[in-house]
Amino acid sequence: MKSIKVSLAQLTPKLGDKSHNLQLLEKAIAQAAEQKSNMIVFPELFLTGYAIGHQVPYLAETKNGPSLTKVKELCKTFSIYTVVGFAEIDNGFYYISSALIDDQGELRGVYRKTHLFDREKEFFTPGTDIHVFPTSLGKIGIMICFDVEFPELARTLKIKGAELIAITNANMEPYERHHHIYAKSRAMENEIPVVICNRLGEEGSLKFCGDSMVIDTQGIALLSMEKEEGVKTADLPLLTTLDPKLGYISKRRQDLYLASSKEQFV
Template structure:
């Protein structure tokens, strides 16, 4: 496909209330379907809220858990792709911050476990062990989660792995709004690849989640900017990576100089 219609669900989840949050997911997906969207993206850990702490063992689900299955049914009934964040209970008994990609037939076609954990996340979650590019009929999806965007190696690796688009589920908070705005644009521009980043809003304990969800084309142009408003919005995103022949970032790399990146 040369373009897809992308919907961002910049909303406020209710902490530890999966029923309420699924109701928001359901309503947003219905709206996306009415707007002829191909893909809807939700924030990081949207299913449960972010600051679960000691209740993680009650709220986390496996990849075939009840909430995931309900979203699969919604995707099938609405012929809609979805990327959403939830706390995953792995087969090994460990917990992960995970994003899931469900296709328009209701099939879970891939998950990604956050590899770069932020601050206190390390006290509750394990890091994922690999990066993911998931092929689909509407493009190859490279998945990232929040803090991952601050590591340029992740986006570059996804680009080299064949990603057509990078989709980032986010739970970014003050005072880091500008960080993710700059990094998301940089990841798009330096890799000449579209970037979709969906953040949340609301307060949890001392955390103020700052929104500013974005859809960026391969030039880093802002096709959709949501700033601080709670809303569900759709935009058409070209998937063809338009390259500047004077730049040639990927082919101009000097890989023999970069060993320090893995040796240090």
Template sequence: MDKINVTLAQMTPKLKDKSYNLSQIKNAMEEANKNQSDLIVFPELFLTGYSVGDKLNEQAEKVDGPSINEIKKLCKSLSLYTVFGFPESGDGETNFISSALIDNQGELLGLYRKTHLFDQEQKFFESGSNFEVIPTPMGNIGLMICFDLEFPEVARSLKLMGADILVIVNANMDPYKEHHYIYAKSRAMENEIPVVICNRLGQEDDLNFCGDSLVLDSWGNELLSMKDSEGIETAKLPLSSVMDSKMDYVFRRKEDLYSILTDSQHRE
């Protein structure tokens, strides 16, 4: 498969209203199906809204929970792959910010738990402990979530693990719009890999979510840029391209010089 149709659902969820958000997911997936999309991507914690920490006991679900099962049925009936964000209920009282990849037969192919928690997220969620690259007929998909984007080690690790495309679910807010625009293009260019990043819109308390969802090819070229427009848009994404052999960043790494990156005495 040389190209795929990728749909971004840059929308505004209703906080703590899973029924409403599931209806939005259904509508967006039906629109993607009409556009002959292969993959649709939703924002971080879209199932519940972002500021859900104080209601996690009510809102978080396990991977076989009712909302996730409903999305599985939609994937099968509409023959769509999807990546979406939700609060995952783990063992005991442990909860994670997670993204799930479901295939076009309604099967859960993989799950990623956010490893880099931002600000107040640390009060309510645990960090994940693994990076995930998931094989699919579209290529190997590496999953990331929002703040992960700001750590170049994450994208590089996924590339070294064999990822062919990076899919990032986002709940990025002002004043960090420019940060993520620059980082998304950088992650694509420095790893010579396509990047799909889906952010949300709307306001929760003092948080203003800033959109700017993107589909970038492996050169960092913008194939889709949604700015601050609410909607469901599709782009054709090449999964491979002829790269500049003078660059070849992965091959030209000097691994013996990078031990400082994991040396604990340099963490502060």
């Protein structure tokens, strides 16, 4: 059985203050390294805070910008993989993105949120690609917050060969129950481990609800942080013996789904 140590950085970033948030990130990475972690996952838009609104043009960076350059240096120094959320600019478009950086400080890839929630669409463009990133830890797929509520995305990552799904989150009240159930469901229905890292704190009327979890292939939470702030680590099996009576992927009826997808719904 292959397993890795995964850390959750359930923290409270400061809105609009990338310098402060990078300090939080550095401290968290150091803590995870002390806990012998292989990978640490941060919340959605952690480097800027979530409700940046009209400040997006001033806070967004490219994938080679100064903030991610600093994160790369930290990953190399502490020999740890990191998944971190940031506001990305590319060719004049803004995205809610998550970067996967390896333990050598190399950017393995960037995922752009494909399902935008509520007012996010006023400031950001939805992503159009679903990636699985090969790494020395295994094949990693990434989703961001509202994405977890769409089972098609996690299923597509599984079909593409993902062995682990990492989710950066900025989930808020009153939707804690949604993500608590959906994250476990995405793991169970795809027989794949899920790591979901949410944040705490408040921004305006938004109150973020935590509940970060490390979930195994059976939908069991191996680590659940609830409302606790800090960095915690869990052993997560990646390749486990699956129940042959289930075999959800192999037993799909694609002939039915493809026909249904062509129907028009109103």
